Amino acid sequence: MTSTPLPRIAVCGISLEASTFSPALTTAAMLSPKRGREVLDAWPFWSTGGSLADRAEWIGILQARNIAGGAIPADDYAQLKAEILGGLVAAVAEAPLDGLVLDIHGAGSVVGLDDMEGDLAVAVRDVVGPDCLLSSGMDLHGNVSRTLAETVDLLTTYRTAPHVDWQETKERAAANLVARLALPAGRRRPAKAWVPVPILLPGEMTSTRQEPATSLYARVPEIEALDGILDAGIWIGYPWADEPRNCAVVMVVGDDAELAMAEAGDLARELWERREDFGFVAPTGSFAEVLAAATASPLRPYFISDSGDNPTAGGAGDVTWTLAELLASEDLAASGKRAIYASIPDSMGALAAAEAGVGADVRLTLGARVDDRPAPPVEVAGEVVAVVPSEDNLEVVVRTPTVDVVLTRRRRPYHLEADFTRLGLDPRSADIVVVKIGYLEPELFDMAADWMLALTPGGVDQDLVRLGHQRVQRPMFPLDDVSGVDPVAGAVLFPGDTA
Numbered sequence: 209m210t211s212t213p214l215p216r217i218a219v220c221g222i223s224l225e226a227s228t229f230s231p232a233l234t235t236a237a238m239l240s241p242k243r244g245r246e247v248l249d250a251w252p253f254w255s256t257g258g259s260l261a262d263r264a265e266w267i268g269i270l271q272a273r274n275i276a277g278g279a280i281p282a283d284d285y286a287q288l289k290a291e292i293l294g295g296l297v298a299a300v301a302e303a304p305l306d307g308l309v310l311d312i313h314g315a316g317s318v319v320g321l322d323d324m325e326g327d328l329a330v331a332v333r334d335v336v337g338p339d340c341l342l343s344s345g346m347d348l349h350g351n352v353s354r355t356l357a358e359t360v361d362l363l364t365t366y367r368t369a370p371h372v373d374w375q376e377t378k379e380r381a382a383a384n385l386v387a388r389l390a391l392p393a394g395r396r397r398p399a400k401a402w403v404p405v406p407i408l409l410p411g412e413m414t415s416t417r418q419e420p421a422t423s424l425y426a427r428v429p430e431i432e433a434l435d436g437i438l439d440a441g442i443w444i445g446y447p448w449a450d451e452p453r454n455c456a457v458v459m460v461v462g463d464d465a466e467l468a469m470a471e472a473g474d475l476a477r478e479l480w481e482r483r484e485d486f487g488f489v490a491p492t493g494s495f496a497e498v499l500a501a502a503t504a505s506p507l508r509p510y511f512i513s514d515s516g517d518n519p520t521a522g523g524a525g526d527v528t529w530t531l532a533e534l535l536a537s538e539d540l541a542a543s544g545k546r547a548i549y550a551s552i553p554d555s556m557g558a559l560a561a562a563e564a565g566v567g568a569d570v571r572l573t574l575g576a577r578v579d580d581r582p583a584p585p586v587e588v589a590g591e592v593v594a595v596v597p598s599e600d601n602l603e604v605v606v607r608t609p610t611v612d613v614v615l616t617r618r619r620r621p622y623h624l625e626a627d628f629t630r631l632g633l634d635p636r637s638a639d640i641v642v643v644k645i646g647y648l649e650p651e652l653f654d655m656a657a658d659w660m661l662a663l664t665p666g667g668v669d670q671d672l673v674r675l676g677h678q679r680v681q682r683p684m685f686p687l688d689d690v691s692g693v694d695p696v697a698g699a700v701l702f703p704g705d706t707a
């Protein structure tokens with residue numbers, strides 16, 4: 209009896225969605241790097257008892273992650289990259305690596321550098337050598353540059369937005385890698401068909417809850433199920449960074465190179481043909497229009513997405529423009545309704561309000577420390593009604609005559625009912641709930657009696673033409689006249705071992 213030794217698979221990466229239209233920066237510390245065992249413990253499938261735990265010798269190197277924000281300063285990126293490469297050098301010195309999971313989002317940005325993920329993949333490849341198989345499970349709002357497509361052997365992405373399949377996708381990337389490593393050397397690499405499609409769309413127009421994304425994404429598992437195909441994906445891409453790589457990408461990988469290329473081309477053409485059908489996931493308007501609709505509506509809770517500064521898309525999070533409008537609204541005051549506003553981050557303000565304590569009347573000047581382009585800091589005067597410290601944050605609620613303002617030390621998303629109820633706020637019985645968010649995450653979506661998306665200013669402005677991209681490929685839909693464009697003109701087939 210001989211037993212095959214387990215494959216050695218390293219796990220590393222930097223996962224961030226970074227707007228280059230925001231003055232915010234994301235430092236190495238803000239990416240909270242995990243190291244060694246911690247990297248593995250972050251995902252259930254390869255930690256102890258998980259479905260893949262015993263299928264490989266998993267080696268955690270370094271994984272850094274943040275919700276979304278501004279670009280990473282060059283020195284901070286260099287430091288994280290050096291630590292990843294150093295960890296890989298040490299791992300390779302013990303024994304060669306058979307595989308590597310590059311855990312990335314795909315929309316990271318580094319100040320002064322294009323294509324962060326491509327740069328990292330090439331550097332990693334240099335250390336692990338040509339025989340090691342690389343796999344990535346990405347966010348569909350990430351970008352797949354030609355370099356990344358060429359360097360990583362197995363690429364897959366989420367198939368839903370909101371991303372209810374995020375964990376499944378990360379597991380699929382790892383499971384596909386383990387499966388390919390079980391094949392004999394020389395037969396492990398699939399062919400990859402990569403088709404960049406000249407489309408730039410915000411996530412708020414491409415939710416898989418609605419057409420045409422629903423039916424386009426329904427095609428993905430059908431293609432995956434074909435003989436000779438391993439995986440397929442549609443990356444919508446990230447519109448809030450101005451780099452040459454930013455656009456949609458369709459990829460199909462499999463041992464049947466010809467079929468992979470044909471299917472990728474067909475899917476890319478379908479995406480292109482339906483480009484005009486993408487619309488916002490909710491009715492939209494200026495903030496004044498949206499607030500007028502909310503105050504006039506008999507329905508509650510009425511949700512308003514303050515979309516231009518959505519921190520989970522890359523907004524700085526401390527844009528004050530919408531809060532200032534809300535606090536000053538005479539229509540809101542006259543309607544007798546009240547609103548919850550989540551949220552405005554301001555470290556000094558949160559500490560001051562917490563120190564004053566529950567029951568104290570405070571007058572604070574908040575926000576616009578990072579992004580003051582749309583509006584200056586906002587005055588908030590009211591009673592402190594909640595102070596909730598946590599391990600990495602401090603949340604305070606200040607009650608003004610018309611608004612319960614959620615104030616935090618650090619920017620954070622408000623996606624769950626518990627995010628509100630923890631603070632003593634009941635969003636279900638509120639008249640109006642204004643959240644820095646794009647499309648509503650599932651719990652809020654289910655709770656909303658009605659919902660509008662306000663086209664507010666900030667680093668992730670939904671009005672892409674207003675942003676003024678300079679460096680993306682042209683012509684690009686919807687920035688340019690694209691009549692006569694061949695959507696698959698940029699298609700490339702990277703041959704696999706069996707091609």
Ligand SMILES: [Zn+2]
Nearest residue numbers: 347348349371
């Ligand atoms: Zn995403």
